Amino acid sequence: MCDRDTGLSSVLTTAKEQAITACEETFKYDRWNCSLVFNKKAKRSIFNKLYRETAFIHALIAASITHSVAKACASGDLSSCSCVGNFGRNSTWKVAGCGDDFKHGKRVTKNFLDFKHAGNDQIAETFKQDVVVGIDSIGEQLKEVCKCHGFSGSCTTKTCWKRIGPFNSAMGLLKKHYHHAIKKKILNYTSKRAIAPKIRKKMHLDRKNLVYLQRSPNLCVSTKGRTCRDRNNCATLCCGRGYTTSKRKVSSRCRCKMVNCCFVQCDTCVEEVDLFTCK
Known part of the structure; x- marks a missing residue:
């Protein structure tokens, strides 16, 4: 073909x-x-x-x-x-x-x-x-x-x-x-x-x-170490085994503004977010 x-x-x-x-x-x-x-x-x-x-x-x-x-x-x-x-x-x-x-x-x-x-x-x-x-x-x-x-x-x-x-x-x-x-x-x-x-x-x-x-x-065997979206998602994804919580830094564009008519200029903001991992 x-x-x-x-x-x-x-x-x-x-x-x-x-x-x-x-x-x-x-x-x-x-x-x-x-x-x-x-x-x-x-x-x-x-x-x-x-x-x-x-x-x-x-x-x-x-x-x-x-x-x-x-x-x-x-x-x-x-x-x-x-x-x-x-x-x-x-x-x-x-x-x-x-x-x-x-x-x-x-x-x-x-x-x-x-x-x-x-x-x-x-x-x-x-x-x-x-x-x-x-x-x-x-x-x-x-x-x-x-x-x-x-x-x-x-x-x-x-x-x-x-x-x-x-x-x-x-x-x-x-x-x-x-x-x-x-x-x-x-x-x-x-x-x-x-x-x-x-x-x-x-x-x-x-x-x-x-x-x-x-x-x-049983799909629960393969979820160990997987990252959850949030705590509610962990309840399903981790199959009742529980999860660990850690912090991670996430960078994103912020405070954007127009400069010289046609260019967008942004700052880089860093924030700490919770990271949930299945046990």
Whole structure:
């Protein structure tokens, strides 16, 4: 795919970095902080089974690739989808309104994750369900943006195009999906083909939810030494083990003012803040 589509490799790298940064920031003060390993000593990967966290990561990857590809189409960074192809003349694409190509992002994501060849058993259907939830979280952020053209600001003609919101908006929705994910009973089957239609029918009923198959191990094992947001957060994050309080100095810009018309000048203020760490 990367050989056929110039620029895709760079876009996928951007998608990976975007997903990691957004995930770590969003789950910074949760028991699971986006680590791919539940227990460092036991080296238990979240991909050993289909946990709630596994389902979320699958959705997150799908969402980030879809978002990055759609944005890259609008900026002309991909050879497979450019504003030239959409509007015919490169010199006028800005006026024509080259939008974020969600449909192409969805198509690339499914191809890259080998969606069609995942299989028909319960694990494959669960994986595909979670990928769709991730893609749809980006589609829900898609909005129409319009610009008026005409004499003296009149709207005699109007150009409209599609825009996807910032990735953090989708992260808020994905986190809700994480907390409301549905655990499915593992089916004991002998013939994958025989039960595949039944699985698809059940998946279709809750297609808007993340689905997982195994209960997550005890996440409290990995919260030792973690920093809490505040005392209330420590009550949850530290799992009842308690926490230690220390002081740290934090620098920030303060007393800012405009100087010589166009320059902002600020002082640097230092204050001591409480730092809470799980025992």
